Amino acid sequence: MTEFGFKLSQSNRIDLDETDNSVFKKVAIIVPDIKLCFNCGSCSASCTSTHFKRVSFRSAILLLNRGHNKEAISMLKSCMLCGKCILVCPRGIDTRNIIINILKAEEEMK
């Protein structure tokens, strides 16, 4: 048989049944605002900490939603709670409260 070069690549699909988005859900109960994020990225663009290390609130929310809890948390570890992201967020999301609660959830998982 002639090789046409086609092959099945591994799926990139996220299996929602296997995703562990428990942290997201837990935080959403305390700060429902987290569900309002539409990933515009304003917060990451203005972030104070991102000059030193990749800190991105936007990515962290996306990652949490997909169950990549560790990566999400590592993305917030250097946040200084400076509050710039609150002021730029077009959705008026209480970002700092979400960050604190995500990091607290991590402390509890330890």
Place this chain on the structure above:
Amino acid sequence: MKERLIFGYDPFVLPFLIGMIFIIAYLLVGTVRIILSLNNNEKKQLFRIFIPVNAYKIVKDIILDCLLHVKIFKRNLLLGYMHSSIAFGWFMLIVLGHIEVMLFTPQRNGIFYYPIFFRYFVMETEETLQGAFFFFVMDFFLLIILSGIALAIYKRFRSHRLGMKQTTKLRLGDNIALYSLWLIFPLRLLAESFTADISGGSFITKGINDLFHSFVSNPANTLPVWWAYSCALGLFFFTLPFSRYMHIPTEILLIVLRHVGINATSLRDGYSEAEIYSCSRCGICIDACPMSFEKKDVKFTSVYFIRLLRRREIAEQPADLCLMCNKCVEVCPVGIDSTKLKLICREINNGAISFDYTPVKYNSPLKREKLLYYGGCMTNLTPSISTAISKILDKAEISYVHLDKDQTICCGRPLLLSGNLKGARELINKNREAIISSGCTTLLLSCPICYKMFKEEYDLKGIEVVHHSVYINNLVKSKRIVLKKTTDTCVYHDPCELGRGSGIYEQPRELLSSMMLLKDSPLQNNESICCGGSLGSISMPFAKRKIITGGSLDNLLTNDPDLLVTSCPLCLKTFTPLNSKRTADIAQVVSEQMIN
């Protein structure tokens, strides 16, 4: 005047006597417990009450605050009268009662109940004129107290008439204590009127006796009234520990602890315990708190937060929500530092979060200049301010270095206010190192949040820390820059951290007045209302902040100024979208008004 009853005793004194013994024992145990819960150092500090200066201050404060309630007077005359008439009047009745016993029946000295029920046990004699003076003053003070009680009753049902929009809600213990307190003095009046024709009286007791002579002089009616008076007293003493009136004895202890230099370090140490019980729930902090713009959020104000602590209930929600604007602390007549208590709550909740700031550092070595400018995160977001500053400094021909032009390390105050001291320390050290190694002698700041932080937590010896509103004002005064006048009018908003936080009220006003007409707003200086943007709150959602911003704006725009001027990038950012007029930072205004 001489004794009417040979034994100087009647069973009706029992309710009072038992209540009195109970409350004295209770207070003794309470005081000992609080003193025991102080650590060794603090116990040693207690001996400072014997230093004459401290003793003088303690006595003075007890008289001014606990008896005369001068601080409440200053805020609100009627409310002050209500508190001080009851407190001071009652105190005088007790003192005078004792003097009477000493003078007329010295053999009964030291019997607890005797001065209280003196009028029941004595009768007039030929030389009654000796006592006439006392009859008069006793009646006089009783009248004063009764007028205070009448005001208190009125306030409970019509609080706004005493200039208070809201008054505190009560629970059972408070209610019983409250009603028994209200009853004590009318009953005393009745009781003394009943015996006024036997033991003497003055204009009111005697008056009532004359008026209703047939009823009151009927001996069968006398004893029940004295019983009722004694029962009201006893009931009050028994409910005291479970009511807000615990503030009466506790405040004295608090004043002592404060003057020997003890401070709260945990939620239940001696000092905070004394603070919690000293709250009289006067409710002054309710109207002061910006959260009370929304009626349903009144429950988060300091008075209720303190009540939660007292009941050992969870106080996390109000502690996290508070804007830390410090207005409640500023107005509290007892001087309770409730924001400190909230901070302690937060430390318990958030102190354990481990942040990681290892990669955080300034990378470029700095040029050495005398003046170092640090804008901070918020100024980074409002470049109009730093641009204005650079324009002004250029005009004044002052060279400077901008520490955080490209990258900022946060001053750490938001972290500190979130209760995470560990993280805050790390950031402090990083900034401190950069500032000290820059060799500057003056650190210029645009953000009041940073200003307070650098001033209080950084230990920058030899470096002058100055906010731009003060710095620019000095430039104008020393004629380094010259400003022209405009016909516009403005109002000035005191940022919480610059005004109440750092005591800077005058310089920004002086600076503004040199350019335009500065209008007043009803609540300004230390009464200014937070803009609603405060980073002091951990959990306040946007919708609530907006309401506070609106309320604060209403106050500022009362006299219809053309311009709202502030000196904080965060206030600027918060007000701008909601303000129908122009909002500007003081530095922006100056940079526009400079003459070449």
